[in-house]
Amino acid sequence: MAATTPALTFAALMLPFLAALLAPMLSRLMGHRAALVLALAPALACLHFLSFLPEIAAGESATGGYVWVPSFNLSFSWFLDGLSLTFALLITGIGTLIVLYSGAYMKGHQQQGRFLAFILFFMGAMLGLVVSDSFLMLFVYWELTSIASFLLIGFDHDRAEARRAALQALVVTGGGGLALLAGLVLLWNVTGITQLSLLLHSGLPLSASPQYFAILLLVLAGCFTKSAQFPFHFWLPNAMQAPTPVSAYLHSATMVKAGVYLLMRLQPVLGDTPAWEILLPFFGGITLISGALLGLRQTDLKMMLAYTTMASLGLMVMLTGFGSDHAIEAAVLYLIAHSLFKGALFMVAGAIDHETGTREISKLGGLRKAMPVTFAAAALAALSMAGLPLFFGFLAKEEIYLALVDGNPRAIFFLCLAVIGNALMGALALAIGFKPFLGPNRPDLGPVHEGPWGLWLGPVVLALLGLLAGVFSGTAHQYFSTPMASAVLHENTVIDISTVPHLGLPLLLSVLTLILAGLVLWQLETARGLMRRLFDALGPGPDRGFDHAVQGLIRLSVVLTRILQPGRLEIYVTATFILLALTLLVPPFLFNEFPAMPAFPQTVALHEWVFLGIAVIGVAAVLRAADRLTAIVALGIQGFAIAVLFLLFGAPDLSFTQFMVETLSVVILALVMTRLRLTPSDHRPLLQRLFDGTIALACGTGFTLLLLKSVETPFDNALTDFFNAYSKVIAHGANVVNVIIVDFRGVDTLGEIAVVMITGLAVLALVRVRAGTKTELGAGGAKRTATAIPIGKTAAKAPTTKAPQAKPSTGRPDR
Known part of the structure; x- marks a missing residue:
């Protein structure tokens, strides 16, 4: 494992964030041409990661980073192997095209700078996620992608639909992120490892741990919500409220594939267990079929693509959990192919919308002459998605069928799901790629022409890459597919499938898939009507359920607020002290950890008895005081007696602090109370007095037991020796207590001073209230x-x- 050049890799990771900071200013100065400058950031990052290709292709991996908190083994570190490097290249390479596309698509928009800043911020977050080595860095970037997607989906915040979609995506993916955090913490607790590279090479039998199933469920919750697996899929189609460049980027190479990435990354650690091989194929298969069927009833180009993305993600999850090497290789091939053809088709949909003003497939037709370049890109991408020979999508489909061809019922079941899902997605791909361009011209569209180069450059490049990767499959496998599959399997493997058809069952299934896709395409309107009636009969789905869940949560919060926050200080104080008493008393009873009662001292000096008696008399006077002023004074007397006891037992600093606190407390309380009537006392019923007294005694008993238990433990004088040794040398202070407060605990003391100052200001405001x-x-x-x-x-x-x-x-x- 080689080490990277930390400065260069760190700069590559930070470039998108730097460009995001500059985007608003450059957009104000340069308009849409600012995208040309901003695209240099992901382009340079892409070039940097391309330099690792020979090393990674040779089977090596690269690490680097900076130590952050050594005592907790926390670091800002990255890990590059075939999996993370391929993702990094997809993110930065497609990201460069997306920035250029955004400049043309958002030309003239008043908030173009803000949009470019958001898309670059998202790019940096996604890039950091896939190269992260430390758990902490992974989680931080994971949540940053959720925040960035919230900003992008809700970019048109004037529309209620966009705001709802953004909030929905944030709630679902953010909640999954919290589950992932819990899973990573458990993983850390079980293994003692905080870095992915070390975890993969540790060889620990994690499946034997009693906490394995909990870790698996928590990790799957994070991955399933991020990658829109059933039943968390509903946020992905709603995310189409974002501008098309966002859809093209989030749903091709970035956000929705983050969950798939993490599943592939943790496959060597969490995989090869019955739970893994049951849950992933099950939910992935449901997502595949439901996404393909839901896509059939759509007429909006972006919505059709969104549901096929959902189906594709289900297919990748299903293959990742199937439990064979060929299935992993198929998932890798399909992930790369999907990134290329789906990014191209989304940008084609945006170009059509930009030039015609509509994305409704029923209103489009005859655009091939007006938009020939866009048509060529759409056709190539659609053919790759349908899985025709020569395209990389064909290789992925062949490998899928090769992985699932087996005689056992489980393999046959998932093979049928794959054939049906691929056929439906193929039909939708051909509809999107050809129907808007073929047929007679639609005069109701008005004059239509080819868009600016920024709108067709991205689709053309991605579509051609999908073709070239299939034609030159040996080179593509050498540098991308094979290293990526080897990283997922955590063992050396070789992918050698080529575009030359090989007679066998996989080829026959590919032909069957194309025939089924053609039949569905032929009867697309009939299939669309059938799906609409079917899903209307099923009733509202998880999307409506999300609204009901949010409304129920709001109602519950209102009820709980009325119960727990009624606005009465007495209730708050009582609840606080009851909880404190339970915290102090319940553990000793549960674990039988009561302290031994200390022996009474043999001799007690007379003056010690005197001040102890004064303290007891002060407490009794507080309880028996006839008015509030007497109670305040008696409370001060009791405090002064305790301060004298501190002084007698060798704690002059603590005694002085106690004197000051008691003096200020009495003065401030007296000043405040003079604004009120001091003569009457609080007349509480007997039951109330007994209840309050019980709580007070419970708290006092709890603290007594805690202190007695604390002093039973052996005294560790390590800190005492440290402060005694270094207070004079380092802080140049002879008073050790003062040095601790001012120097060693300076920040803590500053916080305490701030609290005291705020409290003093509040008291001053009360004192200044006009009385009488x-x-x-x-x-x-x-x-x-x-x-x-x-x-x-x-x-x-x-x-x-x-x-x-x-x-x-x-x-x-x-x-």
Whole structure:
């Protein structure tokens, strides 16, 4: 395993973020031409990662990074092998074309700079995700992709549909991200490893761990939500509310494939178990068929492509979990092919919409002469998606059937799903690639012409790459397919499938798939009507269920808020102390960890008895005080007695602090209470007094047990020795306590000072409240007075003085 040049790789990872910062300014200065400059960022990053191709193709891997928190083994590190490098090249290569495409597509838009900033920010997040080595770095980038997709999907925030789709994507993928975090923490806890490269080479039998199933479910929750697997698929079609460049990028090479990437990455660790080989094919197969069937009923080009993306993701997940080497190789081939043809077709749909003003396939036709370059790109991409020979999509389909051809019922079942899914997706691909361009011209579309070069460059390049990768399959396998499959399998493998047809069952199944696709295409309108009636009969799906779940969550929050936040301080304080008492008392009872009672000292000095007695008398005086002022003074006396005891037992600094706190507390409380009536006491019923006393005794008992248990443990004087040794040398202070507070704990002390300052300001605001009676004008110009009222008493109407020919005022009394 070789080490990368950290500075260059770090710069390549940061380039998209830097370009995102510059995008608004450049767009203001250069308009749509800013995309030409901004595209240099992903292009340079792509060139950097291309330099690793020979090394990775030779079976090596590369690591690098920077240590962050060594004690917790946390680092900002990356790991490049066949899997991560292929993803990095797809992200940066297609990302370069997407930036250029965005410049042409968003030309003249007032928020073009903001859009380019978001797309580049997303690019940087996705790039960091696929090359991350440390768990922490992986999770941070994982969540950044969710945030960036939220901004992109909700870009047209003036539309309610866009806002809803963005929020839905954030909730679903963000919730999955939290599940993934829990899974990674458990993985760390079980293995003690925080880096993917070390985990893959550790050889630990993770499947034997009692926590394996929990880890698997949590990781699958994160991956399934990100890659739109059933039943979390509903956010992906709704994400079509984003501008087309977003759809082309998110649904071809980036966001939706993040879950597939992580499943492939963790396959050597979590795979080859019954749970893995049951859950992934099951949910992947459902997603494949449901996505293909849902796509049939659509007429919008982007929605048709969105559902085929959902189906393709299900196919990749199904193959990843099938449990054979050929299935992994098929998943790898299909992932690469899908990135090429799906990115091209999405950009074609955007170009058609840009030039004609519609994406409805029923309203399109005869565009081949007006848009010949776009038509050529659409045709090549559609043929690759349908799986015709010479295209890379054909190789992927052949490998899929080769992997699933087996005599056992399980393989036959998933083989049938693959044939049906591929046939339906092939029919939709041919419809998208040819129907808008063939047939008679549609005069209702008006004058149509080829779009600017930025709109057709991306589709042409990706479509040609899909063809060239199939024709020169040996080179493509050497540098991309084989290293990627070897990384997923964590063992050397060789993919050698070529475009030359080989007689056998896989070829016959490919022919059958094309025949079925042609039949569906021929009866597309009939199939569309059938699917609409079918899904209408099934009723609302998970998309509507999401709305109900959100509404239910809001109702639940309202109910809980009314119960837990009624606005009464007494309830909050009582609940806090009950929870504190339970926290202190329940563990000793559950685990039988009661401390041994300490021996009573043989001799106690008279003055110690005196001050201890004063403290006890102070507590009794607080409980028996007839008015609040007496209680405040008695509380201060009790505090002063404790401060003297601190002083007698050799803690002068603590004693001084206690004196200051008690003095300030008494003064501040007295100042505040002078704004209220101090003479009456709080008359609580006997049951209330018993309840409050029980809570107080429970808290006191809990703290006593905790302190006694703490002092039973052996005293560790490591910190004491450290502070004694270095306070004078490092901080140049003789008073160790002061040095600890000011130097060693300086940030903590600053936070405490800030809290005290804020509290003081709040108290000052209370003290400055005008007290006593104040005169103000009432109704009709009459003067009225407001008197202070005691705490806890209901405010009565203040007495008012009638003005001539005016009704009495009923103004609220001023406290």
